[in-house]
Amino acid sequence: MVTTIDIARDNPNAKTIASTGASHLVGEEKPTLIGLSREELGEALGTIGVPQKQWRMRSSQLWHWLYVRGVSNFADMTNIAKDLRAKLDEAFTIARPKIVSEQISVDGTRKWLFQFPPRGAGNPVEVETVYIPEEGRGTLCVSSQVGCTLTCTFCHTGTQKLVRNLTSEEILSQILIARDRLGDFPDAHTPQGAIVPSEGRLVTNIVMMGMGEPLYNFENVKKALLIASDGDGLSLSKRRITLSTSGVVPEIFRTGDEIGCMLAISLHAVRDEDRDILVPINKKWNIKELLDACRNYPGLSNAKRITFEYVMLKDINDSNEDALELVRLLKGIPAKINLIPFNPWPGSQYACSDWERIEEFADIVNRAGYASPIRTPRGRDIFAACGQLKSTSERMRKKDRDALNAKKAAVY
Incomplete structure (x- = not known):
């Protein structure tokens, strides 16, 4: 016997939750560590002065915190020294x-x-x-x-x-x-x-x-x-x-x-x-x-x-x-x-x-x-069913992107 749920499109009981203040857009001013391979994590650590002989160990620590514990703040990585956490926070983001x-x-x-x-x-x-x-x-x-x-x-x-x-x-x-x-x-x-x-x-x-x-x-x-x-x-x-x-x-x-x-x-x-x-x-x-x-x-x-x-x-x-x-x-x-x-x-x-x-x-x-x-x-x-996903994002025209980038460069 086949069963199905058929829900009206404009069901008033559908619940919508607006974004919370805790969420914020990842800034592009700092590179992210999420999505890097272990080798790339090691190379990133090298850019903030971590000795190469520590790369493997430190990368494993970061990997565990990011993907096993699910932290999104370097301060929560309690088995990493405070000074290294501060360096990581200054140079990178995991937000x-x-x-x-x-x-x-x-x-x-x-x-x-x-x-x-x-x-x-x-x-x-x-x-x-x-x-x-x-x-x-x-x-x-x-x-x-x-x-x-x-x-x-x-x-x-x-x-x-x-x-x-x-x-x-x-x-x-x-x-x-x-x-x-x-x-x-x-x-x-x-x-x-x-x-x-x-x-x-x-x-x-x-x-x-x-x-x-x-x-x-x-x-x-x-x-x-x-x-x-x-x-x-x-x-x-x-x-x-x-x-x-x-x-x-x-x-x-x-x-x-x-x-x-x-x-x-x-x-x-x-x-x-x-x-x-x-x-x-x-x-x-x-x-x-x-x-x-x-x-x-x-x-x-x-x-x-x-x-x-x-x-x-x-x-x-x-x-x-x-x-x-x-x-x-x-x-x-x-x-x-x-x-x-x-x-x-x-x-x-x-x-x-x-x-x-x-x-x-x-x-x-x-x-x-x-x-x-x-x-x-x-x-x-x-509107979450198969084939219904869409956002309103559009790519800016090149001349508009160039003008925006020039304006940002002038600020800095």
Whole structure:
């Protein structure tokens, strides 16, 4: 029996929490230590006079405080000498970015709007991150870019032009703040009334399925996910980290080889003429090229299946013939198919398939031997559901950025 939560878009019970005074924008005047590798941490320590023979030990201390204890203030690093803490504080930052808003859905889903420095965009930029609590697990949907270049026609994020890539620090910061707000670090407290897993860690899974195409920001995503999966830090299993791509074929093998995480493919159509419209990157790498890359994904097995995401669009891609063709295309690929009821957004041209149609589609795929769960829509009342994330950030025109930079230079 399939169950679903269908929440009205403007539900008055959706809870919004404004940003608190404790949050503040990370300044660009001091470099951050978050997102650096151990080797880079050692080199950073060298710039403030720490002898090279101490780099490894000191880097391990910092790593523990940043990713195991979750501190955001050097003063809390109690096993580091006060004079060194003072030097670190003078030269670097580990502060969290600004939380612009936090919204809590009636189903327990949380959505944060984070603000990061301009870093070439002219103005500060904002991204959305979503936490989805379920029985026994808590999934964090993380963004990799501000905006997106792919213009997938069913996706709200695709209506926002790309502003810039997120850095490894900014990707990791989404995880760190989520754990802060949920009380998921040692000695922290979970907010009263929060809907979270009943035991164990509260953020158990990471999905790179937020704003942007992760494989168009490969190096920063790779660096962040390797830190997130480091056994001496955040220690998230690579089996609990899933990267979703719309089909950047040249980077798919590298994802498995260099990151080693689980892979999800935003497929959404079974014929090139349809996918060219829904997922325009298909014009560059078509379905055959995409599926060939999937067949060669490192470590692919029944224990490490690829997830194919398939948004259900009424009278577009939801016929029985589409289901049968999907089964044919995926033959020989260890896979599961996530069927995603379309989540509407203002101005969208599509409608969600009827529930009976989705169930019949799922039955055909199931009978062929593929798991095909129907994803329960979550957080619709706060626009946190799949395909609904977007911010208002825009990249300033070059002449405006140049004028702003000149004004700042004159001040200093």
